[in-house]
Amino acid sequence: MTTLAAIAKPGGGFDLPIDLAGAVDAAEREAAMAPLVFADDTDDPGPDHADAHLNNPDSDLWQDRAHALDAAMAVTVGEPAWTIDVLGDAAKAAAMIAWAEYREIGAMHTHLTRTGKPEPSPRGVRLLDIDTQCAARIAMSQGLTQRQGEHWLQDAIAMRDRLPRVGRQLRDGHLSPRQFRLIITRTELIDDHDWAPAIDTAIADILARHTPGSWSTRRLADMVDRIIFRHDPDAVRRRHDKANHDRCTWILPGTDGMSSLGATMTAENAAIAYTAILDLAAHTCPHDTRTSDARNSDALYALITGTPFDCDCHREDCTATIPDPTTLATWIRDHQNTAITNGRILVHVIANHTTLAGHDDEPAYLNGHGIISAAHLRNITHRNDTTIRPLNPTAGTVSLPTHLPSDPYRPSAALDTFIRIRDGYCTTPGCNQPAWTCDIDHTTEFDHHHPHLGGQTTPDNLTTKCRLHHRLKTFGTGWLDDHYRTRTGHLTHETVTPEDIHLPGPAETNTTLFPTLDTITWHQPPPPTKPSNPKHHRPHDRTKTKHARRRAEREANRKQRLANEQAGGDPPF
Ligand SMILES: [Zn+2]
């Protein structure tokens, strides 16, 4: 039995069929154009719900999902490999449940739209329209507020009308419900545009193709923005202009005698303001008793009110020299200048030089924020505190050095910047830490005594790792990461847990947004005549053994991967 329904758009009409059964093809779409008959507005007995699962691919998929969890429902094991397995199966089941809920709510909405009538309501009272009544059923039956019910309904309608193909990625477990809601939010403004179905298709295709790549929330948002930008270059600018026009501040009473103070502003202003907070807060001595979050909160208050900010250690030997918040504007400016000369610029924007010069309107990328429009980019570059530093002064014609001639361990400034631009965030699966707050890590460990034997300081052996994930790799026992090119030349990451579970790295990096990054060429300066500063770098024997073991493990994994690729045809991407 194939179950298909013709879905009424909110504006009426039956022009957008979606499948309730799985694979959609043209024939089924044709069939779907026939009006759906509901049990309660005719004498037709309607679909037999008891038999609805028979020969239904969605039902079969669900049987598989549920079956995968059978053992987990019976016992707990606690062995990490088992736990990770259970979490993976449960995530797929949860995604399918969320999809089924959305689908059902969407179908109820269709049903009520067809059969129900808006209730007349007294003047001045919100019209009890179909959406309100539909959300009321969801809210009351699930113990939610009307508003929560309305949000759920809106998401279900979004899946039905705007993102049916992305919805199927949710069903198939390529997305979590949380990730799906993120896509709904990011695509809100495409409704009623001709290209909305194309965006749905493009996002769904990428999600299907990139399995098993990992999507952190930031990388997923960047991908969706990039797709929208390709179809409607002005949409990102319009969205920014509207959001910027609506910027605001607020105070929110909280619990336990606390309140929240918030503001929206342009991403670059927020980044600069936040850096100022962190900078002021960082001036206490090491004996300050507050958590860093609490210190930041106090620094923010001092900055806004122009009141003193002090170290709270009360020690005679306190070493803190704290700038006066009232003169902090000057101090920040000086500090910024120092930061720039030290190579730590406060806000990093990445753009093609053609966009900067106004020859095109390609999107730009703001570190820690994501995609911005060319117009927004030019607003930033016109600030008098902006410094523009070309990565490659004469694009495409010069080969850049990978490291300093004196030290093959240290990446050159150009390579350091390149790695941050390319990776965008920490490359560990799920991590959202922006690249400029990350460390640059040699994937295969550098050998300070025999530089030619260890991992090299090259684009293919360096990645961004946040401090936590860098430490986990360096000091955690059994954690291994790798960074390699597949047979098709795709640079990909992998993290291996101590239980030898291979977790895919980011599905995309910024090379998708800036393909010209792949055309930059690099050369290694000639090796130094003597080892680089061996006193500082002399590793313990234990470290040397660990590094050697890791290199061997990576080598074995790579051989295995190559064998798998050759046996199984093309790699997944
Ligand atoms: Zn102190």
Ligand SMILES: [Zn+2]
């Ligand atoms: Zn990280």
